[in-house]
Amino acid sequence: MSTAAARAVRPLHFDLPPLPYAEDALAPVISAETLELHHGKHHKKYIDTMNQLLEKEHVQGTTLEDVVRSSKGKLFNNAAQAWNHDFYWKSLSPKSAAPSGALKQRLERDFGSYEKFVEKFATAAIGQFGSGWAWLIDKNGKLEVVATSNADTPMARGDRCLLTLDVWEHAYYVDYRNQREKYVQGVIEKRLNWEFAERNLNGR
Ligand code: MN
Numbered sequence: 001m002s003t004a005a006a007r008a009v010r011p012l013h014f015d016l017p018p019l020p021y022a023e024d025a026l027a028p029v030i031s032a033e034t035l036e037l038h039h040g041k042h043h044k045k046y047i048d049t050m051n052q053l054l055e056k057e058h059v060q061g062t063t064l065e066d067v068v069r070s071s072k073g074k075l076f077n078n079a080a081q082a083w084n085h086d087f088y089w090k091s092l093s094p095k096s097a098a099p100s101g102a103l104k105q106r107l108e109r110d111f112g113s114y115e116k117f118v119e120k121f122a123t124a125a126i127g128q129f130g131s132g133w134a135w136l137i138d139k140n141g142k143l144e145v146v147a148t149s150n151a152d153t154p155m156a157r158g159d160r161c162l163l164t165l166d167v168w169e170h171a172y173y174v175d176y177r178n179q180r181e182k183y184v185q186g187v188i189e190k191r192l193n194w195e196f197a198e199r200n201l202n203g204r
Pocket residue numbers: 038042085166168170171
């Protein structure tokens with residue numbers, strides 16, 4: 001193969017996905033200023049850095065999930081953060097409806113009650129030391145709450161993610177300063193997208 005032909009193999013490239021709602025749609029729980037920075041600067045930077053790294057590093061597969069699952073180091077960190085943020089925006093909703101139907105039953109079966117789930121999810125989010133994420137996952141048919149550090153994501157290990165909450169300081173510092181617990185409580189009470197969680201539970 002000539003050098004020109006080799007160069008013609010285009011590296012993987014991903015675009016910043018748009019927010020699924022307006023920047024001011026999550027206020028007052030998450031302000032437009034936070035969303036503008038968090039999506040327009042932080043999320044974008046992860047995507048831009050990943051794209052730069054993909055110009056030199058080859059990975060198995062073509063999807064963002066493939067990149068996360070077949071990379072390590074700096075590429076993993078940026079690809080996982082790109083995926084985590086897209087999943088986080090979808091985990092939030094301007095108007096939060098309580099979990100219902102099959103998902104409500106699963107929460108009651110695996111945590112005892114919706115309230116016990118809330119307690120566990122809040123504790124994981126507030127208690128995560130340093131930067132990271134709190135997750136509701138379906139692990140081998142059982143719902144679990146887990147926390148991950150930095151860019152780490154249960155998706156990398158093949159666990160089915162239902163919802164996530166970003167607890168990096170950039171997610172709440174503009175609105176709540178150091179009071180992570182106020183951000184966590186506000187999102188859990190008013191902004192979780194349970195319809196998204198239910199679609200994930202059903203594998204759609
Ligand atoms: Mn973030």
